[in-house]
Amino acid sequence: MSLLNFESAELDRRGAPHTAREIAQQPQVWRTVHALVQSQRAAIDAFLQPLLALPDLRIVLTGAGSSAFIGQCLTPALLQQLGARPGIRVEAIATTDIVSNPAQCLQPGVPTLLVSFARSGNSPESLAAVELADATVGECHHLAVTCAAEGTLARRLGDRERAHVLLLPDETHDRAFAMTSSFTGMLLAAAWAFGMALPSxxxxxxxxxxxxxxxxxxxxxxxxxxxxxxxxxxxxxxxxxxxxxxxxxxxxxxxxxxxxxxxxxxxxxxxxxxxxxxxxxxxxxxxxxxxxxxxxxxxxxxxxxxxxxxxxxxxxxxxxxxxxxxxxxxxxxxxxxxxxxxxxxxxxxxxxxxxxxxxxLGITPDNPSASGTVTRVVSGVIIHPLATPAP
Incomplete structure (x- = not known):
């Protein structure tokens, strides 16, 4: 594979084969993701349409890091699409905010659809946000858009009554450090799932x-x-x-x-x-x-x-x-x-x-953090019990 005048051998030598491939493959990945959503259209609609008919539904688009930005990209367009339905709210709130401030981010008694974006589904905040939403909201439904079948999020929500997992093809599960195919794949998957009008x-x-x-x-x-x-x-x-x-x-x-x-x-x-x-x-x-x-x-x-x-x-x-x-x-x-x-x-x-x-800069893009300060799946996060009083 070549990208931007770099041949495969040079990309390998400079520590960039996965990043380069995952950038270059996106047009084909989008086609695969679109076909997947279309093949699951009936199941997605059966899950979403009754929720979208609720007059006071709150939709929270969430994720950590790059995955949080997916929600920020989608929120204005989804709000515009659903704006004719009085009472429906659409908000992008990062899991990192939900976990650290659940009382300020979650509303008890308000029917909520939590749309979780997660490349691996193993980030501590992604999992904790789901549990906090279930414990706090009351009527909470979950749409998980994720790239890893073996991820904890997909496995945890896969058999829940009020949940639907939209599992993307394996090629969206970036092997490189940085999210590329996973970001655009999850963004478009959610847009198509909600029936947003986009070019072909x-x-x-x-x-x-x-x-x-x-x-x-x-x-x-x-x-x-x-x-x-x-x-x-x-x-x-x-x-x-x-x-x-x-x-x-x-x-x-x-x-x-x-x-x-x-x-x-x-x-x-x-x-x-x-x-x-x-x-x-x-x-x-x-x-x-x-x-x-x-x-x-x-x-x-x-x-x-x-x-x-x-x-x-x-x-x-x-x-x-x-x-x-x-x-x-x-x-x-x-x-x-x-x-x-x-x-x-x-x-x-x-x-x-x-x-x-x-x-x-002479950096190896597939693993750019020379010091190990940051990792592909975040580490070092302690999820504190909600009942623990602040020091």
């Missing part, structure tokens, strides 16, 4: 393939001019994408590159002080015509001020005032596609950027 899986896959086939030179050029800070910006659900993209840079550079995520409007309120001449800014422009105005305002401002290198990712050529710059990336998606559709495709570009930055 072929359209999404073709857009990602085009990026992988044509953007190697641009990515090389970006990495040829050393940067020490990376900022990723996106509005609404694309802010979840921005957080995941920034985390990929941070993880694969072993913390040697500072990475920050924000919304274009929020970035002005203090975080903009991070900009210097060695900052790379990625801004994913919304397809929503109203939101896009705010994104473009910041893009103009950043280019006018000339601090850092600015890259816009967009589904269409910019207007006459904002012509595409040499570094900008044109995503091959319909200009009327929902922003949720931009997330997996734009993330492929960010994953490639992070991989190349890692290699340039």
């Amino acid at each position: 899986v072929d359209t999404l896959g073709d857009a990602a393939r085009q990026l992988l086939a044509t953007e190697a030179a641009r990515l090389d050029a970006l990495n040829a001019q050393p940067f020490e800070r990376v900022v990723v910006l996106g509005s609404n659900g694309l802010q979840g994408l921005a957080k995941e993209a920034a985390l990929k840079v941070l993880e694969l550079s072993d913390g040697r590159l500072v990475a920050l995520a924000d919304s274009p409007l929020g970035f002005r309120h203090g975080p903009k002080t991070i900009l210097n001449d060695r900052t790379l800014v990625l801004i994913v422009l919304s397809n929503d015509s109203y939101t896009r105005r705010y994104d473009l305002d910041l893009l103009r401002e950043l280019r006018r001020q000339g601090r850092g290198r600015i890259v816009a990712l967009s589904t269409s050529a910019l207007n006459a005032e904002d012509a595409l710059a040499a570094d900008d990336v044109l995503l091959d998606l319909p200009v009327n596609a929902p922003d949720l559709a931009l997330a997996p495709v734009a993330l492929v570009f960010a994953q490639c950027l992070a991989l190349l930055a890692s290699l340039k």
Whole structure:
């Protein structure tokens, strides 16, 4: 396998075979995941439709780390889809918040669907969040979207009456440290499970393939001019994408590159002080015509001020005032596609950027943490009994 002008032998030698393969395989993985969801359509609908008919249902999308960002990508789109049903709420709350603050995150007496995203299903917080929700809420239902059949989450929820496990194909269960196929696979699986309107899986896959086939030179050029800070910006659900993209840079550079995520409007309120001449800014422009105005305002401002290198990712050529710059990336998606559709495709570009930055720094991307400070499945978490009084 080759990726971004690297052949398999070199990727093996530099400790990147799994990361590279798991980035490159995503268009095919999405097709496989789509077929899986379609094959389980009747069972998924039988589980979800009665819940979505509840007038006061609360949907909580949860996960830890990257998996939490999946919920943040999905929440605005799912809320918009279900918004015509009075009383239904959709919220993204990380398992790390649920576990440390259950009384502030869970509501007794409110019918709740907890949608858990988990690559391995073995993170202590993922398991504890399920148990706390069951103990606290009363009527709690579970949809688990996970990549590991042997994971504890899948096994624990597999035979529960109020639960459905959407187990993704094994190829989504990344072997590398960083989540890549697992993130986009779970994101799209949930979107399709809830019946969200997206371009066809072929359209999404073709857009990602085009990026992988044509953007190697641009990515090389970006990495040829050393940067020490990376900022990723996106509005609404694309802010979840921005957080995941920034985390990929941070993880694969072993913390040697500072990475920050924000919304274009929020970035002005203090975080903009991070900009210097060695900052790379990625801004994913919304397809929503109203939101896009705010994104473009910041893009103009950043280019006018000339601090850092600015890259816009967009589904269409910019207007006459904002012509595409040499570094900008044109995503091959319909200009009327929902922003949720931009997330997996734009993330492929960010994953490639992070991989190349890692290699340039001499890091082994499959296992980037030289000190062992962080691990593929988080360790060192103690789950304290809820009844234990605070010291």
